[in-house]
Amino acid sequence: MNSSTASLKAEAHGRVLVTGAGRGIGRAVALEFAKNGYDVAVNCAHDSNALESLHGQITALGRRCIMCMGDVGNAEAADRIMAVAAEELGSIDILVNNAGISYIGLLQDMTPEEWNAVISTNLTAAYNTCRRAIPIMLKNGSGCIINVSSVWGNIGASCEVAYSASKGGLNAFTRALAKELAPSNIRVNAVACGAIDTSMNAFLEADEMQALIDEIPAGRLGRPEEAAAMIRLIAQAPEYLTGQIITLDGGWQI
Numbered sequence: 001m002n003s004s005t006a007s008l009k010a011e012a013h014g015r016v017l018v019t020g021a022g023r024g025i026g027r028a029v030a031l032e033f034a035k036n037g038y039d040v041a042v043n044c045a046h047d048s049n050a051l052e053s054l055h056g057q058i059t060a061l062g063r064r065c066i067m068c069m070g071d072v073g074n075a076e077a078a079d080r081i082m083a084v085a086a087e088e089l090g091s092i093d094i095l096v097n098n099a100g101i102s103y104i105g106l107l108q109d110m111t112p113e114e115w116n117a118v119i120s121t122n123l124t125a126a127y128n129t130c131r132r133a134i135p136i137m138l139k140n141g142s143g144c145i146i147n148v149s150s151v152w153g154n155i156g157a158s159c160e161v162a163y164s165a166s167k168g169g170l171n172a173f174t175r176a177l178a179k180e181l182a183p184s185n186i187r188v189n190a191v192a193c194g195a196i197d198t199s200m201n202a203f204l205e206a207d208e209m210q211a212l213i214d215e216i217p218a219g220r221l222g223r224p225e226e227a228a229a230m231i232r233l234i235a236q237a238p239e240y241l242t243g244q245i246i247t248l249d250g251g252w253q254i
Contacts (some may be wrong), residue, residue, distance in 0.1 A: 013037040014235075015089040019072050019129060020099030022050035024198035025148060028224035029096050030054060031061075032232050039064035041092070045071040045099070056217070064089065072099050073120035078128035088137055092213040093140065094235050095133045097126040097170075098148040102200055107161045115162050122166035126173055128143055137186045144235050145181075147174050147190040148227070149245060151253040167192075171245050178243030187242040189234050194249025211240035218250030 016033045020026040022044030031054070041059055042065060044051050051067050053086060060067035064138050066088040070077035084093050087169055101121045103114055126147055137143025153167025171190060178188035195201065195212055201221070204212065230248050234241070247253065 013043070015039050015091055016094040016096065016235075017041040017043065017068075017085045017089075017092050017129070017133075018096045018098055019043045019125065020045075020148075021054060022047040024200065025185040025193065025196060025227045026096075026098040027054055028228035029098060029231050030065075032073055032225070032228035033056060033094075033235075034058040034061045034063040034065070036232060037063070038094075039066075039089055040057055041066040041068055043068040043070065043072060043099070044072075044082055045069070045086075058200045071121075072097075072125040072128055073117075075128050078125065079132060080153060082129060082132035082136075083219065088185055092133055092136050093142070094144045094146070095144050096148065096231060099125050100148065100150070100166075100200075101159065102163045104159055104203060106159060107164065109133050110162060118162040121168050121171075122163065123169045126142065130177065134181065134186065137181075138184055141185060142239075143181075143186040145177070145186065145188045146234055147188070148231070149174070149192045150188040151192050151194050151247060151249050153175060154245070154247070155253060160179065174245060175243050182242055187237075187239065189242060190245045191227060191230055192245050192247045192249070193227055194252045195221050196227055196248070197223055216250045216252045218252075222248060222250060 016038050018026050018030045021030045021042035030040050034040050055065045055067050068081040070081050072078045103118050147170050149170050150167040152164040153171045156164040174190040
């Protein structure tokens with residue numbers, strides 16, 4: 001038996017569902033868990049090619065990967081995604097709510113449709129997935145939910161009111177749900193990311209990017225792989241760690 005076959009036959013350390021896994025932090029999270037022996041269900045709303053590429057990378061590592069296309073901001077789609085992931089993986093031990101979009105502009109120029117899209121993707125989606133994950137984790141007697149938030153959820157950002165509101169809501173959601181689920185041995189935490197080098201920052205001009213970097217004591221943007229490593233560490237942290245919003249921003253918004 002070669003090492004690849006042995007890896008395929010090895011029992012997984014756990015079963016993880018990652019939303020918004022087509023790119024950026026979500027993609028890095030899925031790969032981070034797979035590299036560390038987890039089987040992974042990956043979700044995104046639109047880019048099936050990206051998800052298929054990720055599927056190939058994860059299976060090449062000798063781990064199982066289940067693709068679940070759909071918008072988790074939609075309750076019916078989220079129900080289907082959660083059911084497929086749990087059935088195909090056998091259960092869900094860890095849920096990473098990473099799906100997110102942004103809107104840059106004045107609030108007065110934002111349409112109701114644009115507002116609803118941000119809130120649905122960034123906040124309502126977490127309700128949709130947690131609502132279905134909790135009974136699964138209760139049955140298992142344990143579980144871990146990690147929400148990907150932002151420093152703007154802590155302090156707010158001009159011209160990103162909807163995004164800030166959604167992430168602030170996600171932080172409150174995290175703290176409240178952690179209290180609700182702690183007696184059942186289900187942990188709920190969030191990572192409030194600073195400026196991470198993903199396509200979400202692609203709108204910045206070169207001089208704007210440099211000005212942003214100059215504000216960050218670490219002198220650079222964070223890498224998606226660093227956010228992914230933090231999320232895995234939280235998943236593997238002691239059971240007493242729950243209800244926390246952990247900031248990862250290179251010292252930017254202290």
